[in-house]
Each structure stands twice: as structure tokens, then as C-alpha cells.
Amino acid sequence: MEIKPIQDSKKLNEVGKFFEKTAEINKNYFEYWKENTLFHWDFWLSWGFAIIPWVLWARYHDKKMRGQLLLAGFIALIISSWFDFNGVVFGLWYYTGLAIPTIPSYVPWDFCLLPILIMMLIQVKPKLSVYWKALIFTIVSTVGELIFIWLGFYRTVHWNILYSVPIYFVLFLVSERVGRIAKHR
Template identity: 50%
Template sequence: MKSIQEPEKIKKVGEYYDKIAEVHYEFLHYWLKNTLFHWDFWLSLIVFSILPWVVWIKYRKKDSTQRLLFVGFFAIIISCWMDFFGVMYGLWYYTGIVMPTMPTYIPWDMCIIPVFIMLLIQYKPNSSVLVKALVFAGVSTLIGEPLFLWLGFYVLKKWSIFYSFPIYFLIYLASHKISRLRNFAGI
């Protein structure tokens, strides 16, 4: 089928995607040799990917599982999206990743952040949202990010951890608001 898009544009965009694919293959080969089954892989997989979900399964409020998972998936989508832009624009990058996918660091975006948010939402559900947002942003910015910097898993290029604070704060506020939708049973 003939496209209505300009052929030159299709060709040029295809060239960019070919470059991206080539870099992904190079990265896959590097990852297979230098990360897969090394200490950083196991730490990322077991401690930062599996353990948070085990903790959540054990301590979640069982009758609020669907509501909390809905919030968790929202947090995953937002954190992956933000991470995608940060890596894509060269603000930071990751090492010690579980899967050779770019750009997100799966343990942070899909495990630690959503589990931390879900646990905070269910803990003392009637306490101050702003205090919880400050706790989430503070722990993520002042403990989480420095820990990952120290491990060498998170490398800053054109970013400061302090830029992350308001982003984490807003992610928590949005997650909390979604958790209060009336279509779910109460927490």
C-alpha cells in the first residue's frame, strides 16, 4: 500500500531507526558479556526487582489489592515515561540493568517506585497526603538516588538529584488522587 507520507521523510526517519537498532544490538552484546549473571545483575534482579514485590504481597491490604495495583501501574507508566525522556535526552543513564532494554532501569521504575507508593498509600490512609508526598520524594531523592549513584547503577550527566524531588512529589500526589477514585472499595 502506498503511504500518504512523503517518501523522503520515511527514508530519513528509517535511517534514524536503523541507527537506534544498531546501538541496541551493540548494547545487547555488551550486556551479555559484562552484566548478565554478574553481581550487579543479581543485585538488581533479586534485591531491587523481586524483593519489593514480595514485601508488597506480604504487607498489602488484601481487600484493596485491585485499587493499589491500579495506582502501581499508573506509577510504573509515569516513571518509565519520565525515565525514557531523561535517558533519551542524555540527562542520565544506567548500568547493572536486569534486561538489555533502553532506557529504563526496570527495578526502579517498575518495582521500587510503585511498591513504595502503594505501601505509603495504604499506611495510615487518612494521614496527610502532603507529608506522605514529602516522605516519598525525600526518601527517593536523598536515599534512593544516592544509593544507586554509589552502586554505579545510576550515572548523572546533565541532571542533579535535587531536580527529581518535585517530580517524585507530584508523582505521589497524582498516585494518591487516583487511589481515591470512587470506583474502588475503600482502603
């Protein structure tokens, strides 16, 4: 039994051609990654950036704040990975030394470093103004971008890292604010 889609067949064929091109490029990149990144220094450093922060967080976070911190970190992860994915897809920047070659954004940055930095800042000095913490987060994250450029992991194409400054500031504020939902439950 054949199911006939209601979508225009011409559109299906055209989108299929884009898919085939994308699949071929991804396959070629995966082969390149296996030869030039897998088990090289940048691969191990990327995995270190992915694992070590979580180990430290698991050891040192305030267990009473766990729900609040994880909610804030999760929001940061979702927002930062969405921005990062779109930046790569639209050609604003790209990464080398990817820990996972099938995800275009840099997983250690979006899923580990940024959320954990936010969670630690929320936990430390609870009386310090959220705006001061957002500023600290913004400065550390911007310096982190510069370090990643120096390492050769991050290459801007149509992006200036100064554009990231307000994004980091708002990312912290939104993550911290959403994290407070868990605090009040």
C-alpha cells in the first residue's frame, strides 16, 4: 500500500535534493573528522571541557539548590545551543575540534561550560546582585570565546565577539530568573 503525501511533489523533490547535498557534506565531514580530529589533542581537550566541569559541579554544588541550579542550567543549555546551532547553520561561525562531529555547535561550550558557569555563579554569593553576576558571566564567557579563538576551536566568519556580550548578559538573567521557579516550589 502506497501512501500519497498531500505535500506538493515538486516541493518534496526539491527539498529531497537539499537533503541529499546536506547528507553528502555531513558524510564527507565525518570522514575528515575521523582522520583529523578523533583521538587528536583537540578531541581530548574538547572532551575534557565536556566532562571535568560536570564532575566539579557534582562535587561542589549546593545539594539544597540542586533543582534551582539544574533548571537554570537547562535553560542556559537550551538557549545557548539554539543560538550556537543557528550561528553555524547561517555561516556566522564554525568550530574545529568537535567532540561530536554530527552536531554543528560546540557541545562542551553549550552543554557544559556555559550552564555550569551560570549554575556556579547563582550558587556563590547569593546576596550579590544578579546584574553583577550577569556581568561576571559575560566577561568570563567573552574571554572564553577569545581563548577558543586562540586554540583554533572557534572561527568567526560574519560575527564579531562583541555581538555576544549582550547575549551572554541576557542569557544569565533569563537562566537565573527561570531557575528561581524551582526555588519557590
